[in-house]
Amino acid sequence: AGLAYPERLNCVVELLDRHVDEGHGGRTAVIANDLHWSYADLTEVVNRIANVLTRDLGMVSGNRVLLRAGNTPMMVAAYLAVIKAGGVAVATMPMLRAGELAYPLRKARIALALCDHRLTAELETARVQAPELARIVAFGGAGSELEALMAQPGYEDFTAVDTARDDVCLIAFTSGTTGEPKGTMHFHQDMLAICDCYGARVLKASPDDRFTGSPPLAFTFGLGGLVLFPMRIGAAMVLPEKAGPADLIDAIERHKVSVVFTAPTAYRAMLDKLDGRDIASLRTCVSAGEALPKATFDAWQARTGMPLLDGIGATEMLHIFIGAPREAIRPGATGTPVPGYEAKIVDAEGRDVADGTPGRLAVRGPTGCRYLADPRQAVYVLDGWNITGDTYLRDADGYFWYQARSDDMIVSAGYNIAGPEVEACLLMHEAVAECGVVGAPCPERGQIVKAYVVLREGVTGDTTLAKALQEHVKASIAPYKYPRAIEFVAALPKTATGKLQRFALRQMAQDET
Ligand code: 3UK
Known part of the structure; x- marks a missing residue:
């Protein structure tokens, strides 16, 4: 730039x-x-x-x-x-x-x-x-x-x-x-x-x-x-003293905030707490840290009239390197490289893959990964390109679509299934507040798709609902991606930065089988 x-x-x-x-x-x-x-x-x-x-x-x-x-x-x-x-x-x-x-x-x-x-x-x-x-x-x-x-x-x-x-x-x-x-x-x-x-x-x-x-x-x-x-x-x-969804709304209302930065989960949680609140000062809402499901984008826009600006960033890159200004948003896609950055999709050997094919995201620009004395530097940076560990695809128009963390791909009966895609689908169901989808070990299929689901207030999880959620997924995306196992939980394990701990969910799935 x-x-x-x-x-x-x-x-x-x-x-x-x-x-x-x-x-x-x-x-x-x-x-x-x-x-x-x-x-x-x-x-x-x-x-x-x-x-x-x-x-x-x-x-x-x-x-x-x-x-x-x-x-x-x-x-x-x-x-x-x-x-x-x-x-x-x-x-x-x-x-x-x-x-x-x-x-x-x-x-x-x-x-x-x-x-x-x-x-x-x-x-x-x-x-x-x-x-x-x-x-x-x-x-x-x-x-x-x-x-x-x-x-x-x-x-x-x-x-x-x-x-x-x-x-x-x-x-x-x-x-x-x-x-x-x-x-x-x-x-x-x-x-x-x-x-x-x-x-x-x-x-x-x-x-x-x-x-x-x-x-x-x-x-x-x-x-x-x-x-x-x-x-x-x-x-x-x-700077709000606490940063829960209600505290954010308080800060926006009281101090006439116009730009907010938070994660998709927080936008979902804020949606339930907007009744009677005045957030008219708000103009720009940035979502990062985790994939922004289209259901969350749509729900926020329907309720507030504003789009969510998705953006992928990483500690290694300092901040967001793929996103889209409001006039160029494609709901469901993360966006295009931020001006000053370049991004491409490569295979395991570092060769470019064709548009539309999922592969490893590689980026470079004015910021980049410099680990403090760590051999993992050579894993993150190859030939000057930062390999973020995410699987993405680029469409013919140059937009980047998140699939999963590369090591989070579920392989079930030979199919590659991206947990976040199943999550995005489950989130479109009115009963679902939050969910995490991982592979659970299975002797026949290698892994099966397992969903941990937090229900909205007032909804009870039973086998009828589990069945309904499975049907919902089968009717919305390729049926082989449906979660064969569904477990209703009160909350999902999160990291200090608010990300879903898939590792912990995988461990739970392992321990339960
Ligand atoms: C994931 C996303 C899909 C992705 C961060 C904005 O999250 C930040 O940094 P971290 O080092 O994690 C990086 C990883 O998180 N991720 C982040 N944003 C998205 N996946 N869609 C997104 N929009 O796996 C990435 O590799 O904790 C985010 C600014 C600064 C940051 N440090």
Whole structure:
């Protein structure tokens, strides 16, 4: 997309200082409950933290700093401060326990952590296994250590450290459904590139927009959608304290939000809670993290009059690389490559396959996978192309249609069946609230298609309903794809980033046979 960033670049200068320098310091940057920070306010908080990091905590350029907090204004400021001071922000999901924190701590050799005062206990425990962690500084509470240090005189100004555009500024860990989590490294220029590609060309938001959403800021989906995209254009972010569907609706209504980022499940859940609510401020609704079933797209559009903007992103790619602006949406397809990115479908040997044939998705563009010292780099990146692990097909018009995660394909009696296709079909049935479809071991067929179904409120799961769901699938898609086994469950296992844990469902299916 003709991106050319100057060789010396600190992305925080572009995302934050520039707005103040250009006379827009009075614009709203952050809203959380009753807190309102202008760009000038946010700049001062960031500068104070950056001074504490460098003058009191011994941080130098290139040091990695762990950040642990929910989606709070101080978390945003801490991210920006670490990066402004030339450091590398290493974010971890707030819900991680000591055992899960030790790995990223050790892997990224972290000596310093900034941590929400409510979340220090697990970090203290993790220290036993990660003795390199010399210092934990708490923030966010009355009399927290960080705020006390920030109040020192002369701390209100801080000149951004002169970093290179390809200096690492972020290490984001994947959620690690298989094996240890992987640390993905991203440069200063990457933080701007996602804004200048997806933000400018697909989202097309304006400085008067207000952004909100549910993904954690430790997840690049949340960091981009809630922080980087609005800041690139001087818009505001609204950070709800909790991120359930009702909390999102509250935030939209109360703060007149216009752009929302969340996952398909959350849109489905919000649909049941819209009665009597005023969400007229909303213009743009982005769905990512998991495949967006057509039933969800249709239901949202019927109820709100708005399309959902599907987009596939990955921690390795930093953000969304296939999507469609509202005027080019094809319901059911993810979209076309975001301007600046290229995508193609290849076979197991890396050869291009014909349009209409499912194969492995390969992408390349201004951002890409750089694992922190991990041999799996050679699996994800082949010949400069990122192999995301998804099976997709491209149609004759160049639109990309999601099939499944490559390792989630169900092979039943010789047929390849994509669980998400069966899920999308089940979701069209009025009784179904959520579902997950996996292969269950079967001596005759190798695997059978098994559906775990969460029913809508007030519906009871019995054999008649199971039969009706099977008939519904047979009548809608190729009959061999119908779920031979259906189990009604109260909830589905989800990862920290809200994705269905197919691995856990497969394990359940295995244990039950
Ligand atoms: C899956 C999708 C179908 C796909 C992410 C937006 O999800 C994000 O990053 P993760 O590293 O997972 C990546 C994988 O998730 N996926 C994501 N979006 C879609 N599958 N349709 C979609 N729209 O398997 C992908 O390989 O957790 C999403 C922005 C930033 C992100 N990190």
